[in-house]
Amino acid sequence: MATTHEQIDELLAADLHDELTAAERDEFHAHLVECAECRQAFQEGKNMNRILNETMAEKKADAGFETRMVSQFRDRVPKRSGLISLITDLMRVRAVQVTAVAAILLALAQMGKMITGESATQKQRSEYISNTVEAETDKPGATRDLGVLAKTDGRSKGADLVSQAPAPAPPQDKPQTETSLPVTVYSADVLSRQTSTAPKTKKMQAKDEKAPTSPAETSPEFVEERPTSPSAVGPTANRKLIRNATAELEVASFDESIQKITAFATEEKGYVATTSSEKQANGKLRGEIVVKVLPDNLDRFLGKLRGIGDLKNQALTTEDVTKAYFDTESRLKNARLMEQRLIEILKTKSKDVADLLEVEKELGRVREQIETMQGELKFMDSQVAFATVTITLAEKNMNLPAAFLLKEKAQLSLYATEVEKTYNEIKALASPKVQITNAQIDRDNTGRVSARLSLLLAPDESEGVIAKIKGMARVENFQVTTERVSQGGDGLGENAKTERDKVELNITLSRDEQETALQQTTLRIETSQVSEKTKQLRAIAEQQGGRIRSSSFSRDPNGREYSTVSLRVPMKNYSALMQALNGLGKVENVSVRRDDRPDSQIDEANAPADVSMTIYSQGNFISADTGMWATLRRTIGQGAAALMWSARMIGVAVAFLAPWALILGAVGWVARRVARARAARKQAAEQEAGRR
């Protein structure tokens, strides 16, 4: 009873709304009898229900509500015309939406194809070929390579046509378009031969003209299509496959391996076709062996090969000649038919000798073709019957060198005082063991001389000769490179012997003038008698074994005299020269630059040292540029220059400002005019107003 009490609101409402089951109602009313509180609530609820019924009744939808709704609906949703509503309704169906999207995509794809230029004709073609293939598959015997069979079928049709050739049937009606070029042209050829004998020539000639053109148009298309046609892959058993394998092996002994391979070949029902071998410089053998085995045994044979030695590489190729084979076969069949036909013509219909000869000639051509094709087929058969294995064998350590050769190359650069003399001296050394391979002497227009020589020296003589040449002139640079060349391989070759080869010597000769000095000195000597001291200097230089390289003399307007002398002495005489110079006058500004070449071992005592000297005197007179007048002149000149400069600046400023000033002036003028015009108008208006 407690639950009823708790659920009083619910039960009360349900009772009032007559939604209680009989059992519930009984229970509820029983509770009301017991419970005063609930009874009270029940009474209130009943009143509540009544009030609600009364108040709500006023507010609920009036009687004409539905009709009003419908008519308003009609007003607000006008009826659309049948077609539009049909379309809009249709567009709401999911299936239609999907179809529409698909159609749009398809259209886009088609447009894309059109834009990219992928021709729609190609598609048509492939459809066409697949149709023909389907048609052909119904025929007996067409099982495996559909493309090939479709084609051969076409051919045989062409052959049929040839056999029917005498019948004057219009060629357009025949499926001649499917036949390939050679056969059809052929048939046309024969037709023309035939018709020339027959009385009804005109009609046939017209046909003759037509016949070759139609296959010419269609056959390239046919050839092009063939790759696109679906070709079913059949089992390999009925295919014509040429299997080839190549293997490269490294073996211990060449002869032994050949024996083993021969044995394997016989085991696998094969034979050794060719062998070849070649002995290397280091005594190792290298060779090739070609083995023919049955294709089915090829894999096993290759497996055995691995046992012989180290397999370097192996390749297995398979060439499918099925199509070519059947092509040739069917062409052969056609050619044979043709042959028979021709023989028949020869036997029966021939009366004209010229025609007879023509047919005879044709027959010869056909027979030649037959033979060629038979040969081709036979060759293919042989290729297919046996797999070819080409094995390259090489003995181990193939690259072990047999010997070494020491190659020496020497490069010698010399400075000579007299190039030509030294050049001739070197040339005089020539003998059977000292061969001059190249000698040239160059003189340029400034009088510089240089020479180049290449010599080949016998190994035992080389050192002596090189030393002799070195003594002839100053050595600037000497370079020897030795190269060890292995023969017959690139390994270490412990047992190989080493030999010395001829020495190649390249000499360049140049004048010592061109040599850069080891030490360069510049100095100034002040003296009053420049020319005299210069003479003394020359004497000193000669004494010390120096050579004057250049000298010059000059005098400036102020009476100063300059004499510059540059000379070159050997290093050993350098200090003596310097001391002698001190006797000439006051030595100033001595600077010495020495090129130390720590890497090179040169003959320092004979190395050249350059000394360049300036002997000068102080001027005797006063410069023309001093004094009052000169100063005054300079001052006025500078003043004038300053004036000119400022004038230029003003010009620039004017050039900058003038356009702006012009523009501003123009704008101001226009503004004034406008303002004046406006004022006048205003005045006129006022006057008019005043008049009124």
Add this chain to the structure above:
Amino acid sequence: MDSSEQAIFRAAVQGDREAFEMVIRSVSRNLFAIAYGVLQNREEAEDVVQDTFVKAWKSRWRVRDSAKLPAWLATIARHRARDLARKKRPEPLSENFESQEVVENASQTADLDGEVRSALAQLPELHRVALTLRYFEDLDYGTIEQTLGLTNGALRGILGRALGLMRKRLKPALASIG
């Protein structure tokens, strides 16, 4: 629901105007009750119902199961009414009825109709809608549940609570009548 009704619903969903008008006739009163339940205003409720039909007609293709067309229409009507109510009164009607202090004596002087109205206004929306559906159209519980998308038997609790609250709020007035 019998099969002829089903057929009408299907035709209406598929765009048959006559069928749709039949649907309008059959459900417009219920929709009015719902809209009135939310809005407590007859003119507004009528507008809502009208809008509901127009909108439903335009988007009828969204209905997957044509049998649920009336419930779908009821949902639209309720949403539209609620939107309108929100627009009219930015602050939502108090949903927190439990904690609301029951005003017992405040409305003693006011007339009964006004008291009922204010008591109704204090009810949660769903309760009010359920009440209007019941008292306007005298629908049985099952139909109301179906229309409002309620689970079986939920309505008894809702109506019970609604009536209970009303009763407590209108106690003085009821006592005076009693």
